[in-house]
Amino acid sequence: xxxxxxxxxxxxxxxxxxxxxxxxxEIDGRFAKLSKLATYSLxxxxxxxxxxxxxxxxxxxxxxxxRKFYLLGLTLWPQDFIYLAWLLMMAAFALFFxxxxxxxxxxxxxxxxxxxxxxxxxxxxxxxxxxxQRMKLDKAPWTWNKLRRKGxxxxxxxxxxxxxxxxxxxxxxxxxxLGVDILALNVGGWTLFWGLFYGFATYGNAGYMRExxxxxxxxYARFQSAMFDHDTLIISYDEQRGEPRGGxxxxxxxxxxxxxxxxDCHLCVQVCPTGIDIRDGLQYDCIACAACIDACDSVMDxxxxxxxxxxxxxxxSMQGEKTRVxxxxxxxxxxxxxxxxxxxxxxxxxxxxxxxxxxRDRNALYRELPGGLIENIYTVKVINQSNDARDFHLSVxxxxxxxxxxxxDKFTVKGGAVLSLxxxxxxxxxxxxxxxxxxxxxxxxxxxxxxxxEDSRFLGPTT
Amino acid sequence: MIxxxxxxxxxWSRNKQAxxxxxxxxxxxxxxxxxxxxxxxxxxELLATVDIDVGRQSGYAIGFFFFWIISAGCSAITxxxxxxxxxxxxxxx
Numbered sequence: 001x002x003x004x005x006x007x008x009x010x011x012x013x014x015x016x017x018x019x020x021x022x023x024x025x026e027i028d029g030r031f032a033k034l035s036k037l038a039t040y041s042l043x044x045x046x047x048x049x050x051x052x053x054x055x056x057x058x059x060x061x062x063x064x065x066x067r068k069f070y071l072l073g074l075t076l077w078p079q080d081f082i083y084l085a086w087l088l089m090m091a092a093f094a095l096f097f098x099x100x101x102x103x104x105x106x107x108x109x110x111x112x113x114x115x116x117x118x119x120x121x122x123x124x125x126x127x128x129x130x131x132x133q134r135m136k137l138d139k140a141p142w143t144w145n146k147l148r149r150k151g152x153x154x155x156x157x158x159x160x161x162x163x164x165x166x167x168x169x170x171x172x173x174x175x176x177x178l179g180v181d182i183l184a185l186n187v188g189g190w191t192l193f194w195g196l197f198y199g200f201a202t203y204g205n206a207g208y209m210r211e212x213x214x215x216x217x218x219x220y221a222r223f224q225s226a227m228f229d230h231d232t233l234i235i236s237y238d239e240q241r242g243e244p245r246g247g248x249x250x251x252x253x254x255x256x257x258x259x260x261x262x263x264d265c266h267l268c269v270q271v272c273p274t275g276i277d278i279r280d281g282l283q284y285d286c287i288a289c290a291a292c293i294d295a296c297d298s299v300m301d302x303x304x305x306x307x308x309x310x311x312x313x314x315x316x317s318m319q320g321e322k323t324r325v326x327x328x329x330x331x332x333x334x335x336x337x338x339x340x341x342x343x344x345x346x347x348x349x350x351x352x353x354x355x356x357x358x359x360r361d362r363n364a365l366y367r368e369l370p371g372g373l374i375e376n377i378y379t380v381k382v383i384n385q386s387n388d389a390r391d392f393h394l395s396v397x398x399x400x401x402x403x404x405x406x407x408x409d410k411f412t413v414k415g416g417a418v419l420s421l422x423x424x425x426x427x428x429x430x431x432x433x434x435x436x437x438x439x440x441x442x443x444x445x446x447x448x449x450x451x452x453x454e455d456s457r458f459l460g461p462t463t
Numbered sequence: 464m465i466x467x468x469x470x471x472x473x474x475w476s477r478n479k480q481a482x483x484x485x486x487x488x489x490x491x492x493x494x495x496x497x498x499x500x501x502x503x504x505x506x507x508e509l510l511a512t513v514d515i516d517v518g519r520q521s522g523y524a525i526g527f528f529f530f531w532i533i534s535a536g537c538s539a540i541t542x543x544x545x546x547x548x549x550x551x552x553x554x555x556x
Contacts, residue, residue: 065519067505081502190520209483216480217487 021138022211024121025131025270029294038109039118047163050170055387062172068416074348075385075416079355083348090340095220097333099227101325103234104288107221113213114287116164116206117273120157127153131270157207165199211274215285225284230316231324235288237262237279237310238318245279250303261309265299268292268310278310354392356442356454357381366432366459374432374460380421382442384413391445394421398438399458400431410445425458432460481542489535496530497523 052059054072061070069076076083098105107114128134128149140146169191170178181187187195205213214221228234242262248254254261262279269277271291276283278292296310314323361377369375384390391410396402405424413419425438436458444450475483506522517525 064523067519078502078505081499084498084502188520190524193524212475212483213487216475217484219488 022273022275023131023134023270024273024291025267025295026125027267027271027291027294027298029297031290032294035109035118035289035291039115042110042112042115043119047167050167050175058174058176060171061174064172073387075387077355077383077385083344086340086344090337090344093333093337093340096227097330097337099224100229100232100329100333103228103232104221104224104286105233107214107224107287108289111287113205113210113218114289116202117210119160120206121273123156123160124153127156157203161199161203161207162195163199164202165195165197168198169195211285211287214274214287221284221287229327229329231314231327233312233314234282235278235286235290235293235310236282236313236318237268238308238313239279242279242309261300261303261305263299263303267295267299271295351385352450352452353384353386354390354442354444354450354452355381355383355385356440356452357383358440358454358456360456366461368429368461369426372429373426374429375424375426376458378423378425378440378456380407380423380440382411382413382419382421384415384417384419387415389414393443393445394423394440395443396425396438396440399427399436402427402431402438402458427458429461432458434462435459477546481546485535485538485542489531489538492534492538493527493531496534497527500526500530 049060050058054070057070059070059072063070067078069080095106124134128137137146137149166178166182167175169175172194173191178187178191181191209217238261241260243260244258245262245264246257246259247264248257248259252259268279269275269292271294272278273289273291274285274287276285278286290312292310293312297307300307300309317323357380359379359381361379364377367375367377380394382392382394384392389412391412393410394404394407396404403426405426407421407423411419411421437455438458439453439455441451441453501523505519506526507516507519510517510522
């Protein structure tokens with residue numbers, strides 16, 4: 001093919017225009033509707049979720065100051081970090097799976113960069129108008145009208161960014177309280193900083209950097225091609241059908257004129273948010289938003305040509321073969337994903353909602369008490385990971401006649417709390433010799449199945 | 464060529480690309496490092512060992528910026544070395 005390669009194309013273009021702003025043209029169609037739906041639901045989720053309540057607390061709260069994560073009825077502790085790592089791994093494999101299957105679906109419809117950019121472009125359209133109006137406005141001298149339009153765009157952008165920053169912080173501290181604090185001008189320095197930081201990042205990324213983030217800064221955009229094969233969905237221009245391209249009258253007989261179906265209207269280029277020409281072939285700048293499909297279909301409709309000159313297809317299907325959806329790669333990704341998910345769910349479902357931590361007092365080896373008793377001192381921490389208060393028994397095992405002092409037979413730990421108990425373990429001198437292994441266990445009073453153990457040591461005299 | 468009129472998607476200069484990429488990728492690395500590190504260590508307990516008491520929120524922030532500076536410095540030097548390395552002789556490739 002005579003099309004320029006990816007590496008020399010940008011350089012060649014840079015010779016002509018070094019910094020040309022992209023004005024994506026507005027377009028309606030099947031995929032524009034889908035993209036709108038994705039933007040509404042994803043942004044909707046982001047802005048609404050922190051306001052949801054579960055009993056009397058926030059349903060989703062990553063309480064960093066208290067080092068506890070609340071997810072609906074679940075409370076996660078730093079010790080549960082493995083679940084987060086696990087979730088991230090599942091997210092990665094899900095991304096691989098969907099990339100192999102549907103190409104850059106993530107980039108075109110679900111990536112925060114795309115979604116927020118879309119929202120920012122809407123605001124731009126409301127205030128500055130259509131593509132041609134925006135281009136004209138940018139060239140025009142500063143008038144009252146330009147000031148008003150640009151000013152209101154900035155106002156909308158900044159307000160939206162600030163709200164975004166506020167929402168972001170609201171995932172890490174109770175958002176309702178945060179709102180009250182902000183109204184009372186009583187916010188902590190770091191809270192304010194992170195809110196502004198996130199807000200500013202949104203403003204810069206979605207308002208100004210836009211497609212440059214995908215082109216220059218996104219690692220996924222560069223390595224996604226590794227997950228592509230001949231059966232992956234791509235957006236492609238049907239060169240055989242389209243070429244030779246050229247303008248013509250609607251009534252003209254294209255076959256007689258020796259023309260293909262492409263009327264060279266450049267609509268597909270104008271709607272492209274990354275400013276590429278899909279007719280140049282598959283390019284890594286393409287985020288697969290499908291705006292060009294909508295644009296081309298609308299033109300094909302007008303010309304009374306069949307739709308799909310630019311369409312979702314696969315390389316195999318472009319070569320006239322049948323696309324295989326079920327292929328080994330898909331099974332590997334799907335199996336890994338299923339295994340990871342099953343393991344996560346099993347592990348979370350069978351999680352014992354208590355933790356026990358035993359620290360031996362290091363200041364003394366042991367104490368001899370009157371009456372021929374040997375005593376060791378421990379700090380026992382019982383963590384109740386469930387949300388409700390619960391009664392527990394503490395016991396110890398491993399040395400004959402070992403008894404615990406300083407702890408009631410049954411004690412209560414509040415939901416999500418840590419109870420620290422100074423515990424003295426004693427036994428008769430004749431039973432204690434040297435270093436002995438012992439095991440503490442804590443058991444829920446209402447369910448003996450809920451129990452954890454922790455090993456420690458009991459020291460006695462060696463003479 | 465008429466296409467060039469439409470095509471000229473704005474290009475970033477190589478310096479701008481390098482700076483943006485270094486900042487962004489080191490930000491991601493620092494975020495992951497911060498998450499793993501503070502899941503294992505409580506900043507309050509950690510800072511108490513060196514007799515600093517600044518609170519948990521500041522602890523997290525200090526940790527995050529520490530990781531960000533380290534990874535940004537590392538990325539920046541790598542990018543600079545790669546870009547300024549002597550080119551292989553085109554003829555002897």
